[in-house]
Amino acid sequence: MNTIWSAYIQGTQTLYRSRKLRFDDGFAARYLPLFDIPRDRRIRILEIGCGPGALAAALQRWYPNADITALDRDSAFIRFAKENHPGIQFVEGDATALPFADGSFDVTISNTVSEHIEPSAFYGEQHRVLCPGGICLVLSARKGYHHSAPCLAENEMERAFWEAVAQQDDSMKKYAVCAYPMSEAELPRAMQQHGFSSISTGYAAIDLTPDDPKYPAPLALDMIEAAHLCEVEFVESAAHSLPDCVTQEKKQQMLQRIEQKYAERRRLYEQGEAQWDTTVSITMIVRGIKKERNDTQ
Numbered sequence: 001m002n003t004i005w006s007a008y009i010q011g012t013q014t015l016y017r018s019r020k021l022r023f024d025d026g027f028a029a030r031y032l033p034l035f036d037i038p039r040d041r042r043i044r045i046l047e048i049g050c051g052p053g054a055l056a057a058a059l060q061r062w063y064p065n066a067d068i069t070a071l072d073r074d075s076a077f078i079r080f081a082k083e084n085h086p087g088i089q090f091v092e093g094d095a096t097a098l099p100f101a102d103g104s105f106d107v108t109i110s111n112t113v114s115e116h117i118e119p120s121a122f123y124g125e126q127h128r129v130l131c132p133g134g135i136c137l138v139l140s141a142r143k144g145y146h147h148s149a150p151c152l153a154e155n156e157m158e159r160a161f162w163e164a165v166a167q168q169d170d171s172m173k174k175y176a177v178c179a180y181p182m183s184e185a186e187l188p189r190a191m192q193q194h195g196f197s198s199i200s201t202g203y204a205a206i207d208l209t210p211d212d213p214k215y216p217a218p219l220a221l222d223m224i225e226a227a228h229l230c231e232v233e234f235v236e237s238a239a240h241s242l243p244d245c246v247t248q249e250k251k252q253q254m255l256q257r258i259e260q261k262y263a264e265r266r267r268l269y270e271q272g273e274a275q276w277d278t279t280v281s282i283t284m285i286v287r288g289i290k291k292e293r294n295d296t297q
């Protein structure tokens with residue numbers, strides 16, 4: 001049983017809600033040309049480090065004829081994913097020792113995972129389980145942009161809370177989170193160095209702006225709710241990591257404050273008082289092909 005990521009790094013709702021928005025069907029046209037996955041035959045897709053399963057679920061909608069398998073080593077994510085997406089095969093396992101035979105997939109894909117896993121193991125295992133001519137897709141978050149609504153701004157109590165947590169929390173280092181970051185140039189180079197060819201890159205920019213009328217109310221409210229649950233889970237993670245620093249009293253104060261802020265944000269949205277808060281995420285998509293057996297290039 002491994003729940004390190006969900007307990008100390010990013011909670012289930014934080015990952016699931018944010019990815020469900022980023023991989024909403026309304027944005028499919030930004031990803032599909034960059035994925036360039038054939039549709040003329042039954043394709044076997046493996047997602048590496050799937051978290052609670054939002055990308056796997058999007059792939060199931062976008063490629064209804066594909067067989068989708070998704071793997072993560074966090075038990076809580078896999079339990080959540082299995083409960084919510086029964087049509088997908090979710091597997092608890094390690095990306096550095098994939099429990100699959102050589103050549104058993106046509107496509108491997110991952111989102112915000114490459115920076116956490118040693119590159120030879122990350123690419124080597126995908127190369128092994130891909131069939132010749134198979135496609136490796138690596139999605140990596142790039143620097144985006146966030147502008148908060150005034151009603152969501154931190155007050156003094158929150159600032160002091162997060163400063164104290166930042167001074168003591170060593171979870172990122174302890175669990176080797178983001179131990180292998182790569183630039184926009186290093187990512188395609190790494191894929192090539194690990195045996196892939198025909199490398200291409202592309203970028204999908206997604207803006208989540210609840211007040212923009214292009215977003216229907218349910219989607220806009222999902223954006224506000226995703227941010228809300230993310231803040232709640234950050235406090236819970238801090239309480240897990242630092243039980244001596246984050247007392248029950250401090251945790252309750254923070255949670256109460258978060259509930260107030262988001263109740264106000266929802267009220268402003270529902271009354272049409274636009275705040276124009278926005279989150280723009282940029283995902284880099286690197287695509288490479290496992291060389292055919294007789295391809296010497």
Ligand SMILES: C[S@@+](CC[C@H](N)C(=O)[O-])C[C@H]1O[C@@H](n2cnc3c(N)ncnc32)[C@H](O)[C@@H]1O
Pocket residue numbers: 005015016019048049050051052053054055071072073074077093094095096110111112113116117
């Ligand atoms: C930033 S999260 C991204 C999760 C998911 N791809 C998403 O976008 O919601 C990184 C994920 O990689 C998983 N992970 C990290 N190292 C792993 C490994 N060696 N094997 C399997 N999963 C791993 C973590 O458990 C976590 O779910």
